[in-house]
Amino acid sequence: xxxxxxxxxxxxxxxxxxxxxxxxxxxxxxxxxxxxxxxxxxxxxxxxxxxxxxxxxxxxxxxxxxxxxxxxxxxxxxxxxxxxxxxxxxxxxxxx
Numbered sequence: 806x807x808x809x810x811x812x813x814x815x816x817x818x819x820x821x822x823x824x825x826x827x828x829x830x831x832x833x834x835x836x837x838x839x840x841x842x843x844x845x846x847x848x849x850x851x852x853x854x855x856x857x858x859x860x861x862x863x864x865x866x867x868x869x870x871x872x873x874x875x876x877x878x879x880x881x882x883x884x885x886x887x888x889x890x891x892x893x894x895x896x897x898x899x900x901x
Contacts, residue, residue, distance in 0.1 A: 807863040809870070810854040811881055814846035821849070822870045822877065824863035828854060853884035 808828045812835060813820050821843050825831040832851060838844040857863040870877045 807857045807860050808854050809857060809863050809866045811852045811870075811877070811884075812843075812849040813852040814843075815848050815850060817846050819846055820852060820877070820881075821846075822867055824857075824860070824867045826860075851886050853881045853886055855880070855884045 807824060807826050809822070809824045810828055810831070811820050811822050812832065821835070823831065828851070832849065834840055835843045835849045836847055838847060843849060855866065857866065866880075870880055
């Protein structure tokens with residue numbers, strides 16, 4: 806089982822989209838600073854995720870979300886995680 810996820814920086818409110826087989830481990834990598842593209846905006850919380858049957862499907866969804874901010878915002882609304890304990894004051898900003 807693969808997961809497409811959106812995480813949000815608690816510091817900058819920016820959103821990062823990715824895909825993985827183990828979302829808990831991947832979030833730990835983001836928060837530990839092991840991911841070059843996210844290390845300067847730590848800490849991160851899971852904003853939304855969607856389970857996929859294959860890596861190909863997860864990669865396709867990830868690519869589509871990164872191409873279109875409108876698709877990303879709609880996808881986040883459909884797959885939002887409500888129990889993160891974090892609600893951004895300034896809304897969602899997306900920067901890849």
